Amino acid sequence: MNTMLRKSVLGIAGLAFAGGVFAGPIAAHADTPVAAGKPVAAVQADKPDTSKLIPHGVQGAQSHIDLNGEQVSNAKAIIAATKKAGLPERAAVISIATSLQESKLENLGHLGDKNDHDSLGLFQQRPSSGWGTPEQITDPEHSTLAFLKGLKQVDGWQDMPLTDAAQTVQVSAYPDAYAQWEQQAADLVAQHWTS
Numbered sequence: 001m002n003t004m005l006r007k008s009v010l011g012i013a014g015l016a017f018a019g020g021v022f023a024g025p026i027a028a029h030a031d032t033p034v035a036a037g038k039p040v041a042a043v044q045a046d047k048p049d050t051s052k053l054i055p056h057g058v059q060g061a062q063s064h065i066d067l068n069g070e071q072v073s074n075a076k077a078i079i080a081a082t083k084k085a086g087l088p089e090r091a092a093v094i095s096i097a098t099s100l101q102e103s104k105l106e107n108l109g110h111l112g113d114k115n116d117h118d119s120l121g122l123f124q125q126r127p128s129s130g131w132g133t134p135e136q137i138t139d140p141e142h143s144t145l146a147f148l149k150g151l152k153q154v155d156g157w158q159d160m161p162l163t164d165a166a167q168t169v170q171v172s173a174y175p176d177a178y179a180q181w182e183q184q185a186a187d188l189v190a191q192h193w194t195s
Contacts, residue, residue: 048089048193053186055090056161059179063100071105074122074140075188076195081144087151089189090158095147097185098166099123101178107138123147123170 067075075096082092099105102124109120118126121143125131136142150169151157157165163179172178 048190050186050190052089053093053189054182055159058182059161059163060176061180062183063180064184065100065104067105070107072188072192074099074105074107076192077140078122078144079189079192081141082148084141085145085148085152087148088158089193091148091151092189092193093182093185094151094157094162094165095144095185096188097162097178097181098147098170100181100185101166101172101174102170107140109138 078095078099079092082089082095085091096105099122102119103122105122107122108124118128120127120134121137122140123131123137123143123146125137125143125146127134127137131137131146132142137146147169151165154160154165154168157168160168161179162182162185163176166172166178167175170178
């Protein structure tokens, strides 16, 4: 083999080797964000930010209940309806906290003598108050969208403490009771918003 050809082959092989060594480690870090020459931690954009879920911090002592599969499904239905309405995570927190207070996230039918007037569903909405038919009110999507429609009509709901926003929609005899569910509602939204 002539000397010139031999040097060319070895030179190309050397470049290929050097390129492989440098391409490996450099390529492995190619998708790591860099700012001013320093790696930056990647942030998952889909996960709700706690400051959006509980912007005012929780108010008062917090309650918590263990949820069964049906209750978790109802929480997920509230989150899905909130997304369908085009509202942010905070609206889902308010909705779930309201439902935790009103029904413990159980889709209540008519309770007979124990019934509070004609209240039904996740939010204890009443057909006689214009929330919809009993069938609509006991549909988690419909009842959530009805609640959210009321919430959107509250000026500044995004900046209100949870219990004030919920009470303005619900007009409960126990206006401060919603606050106790804020942490559990926020935890449910954080866990299921992206699922």
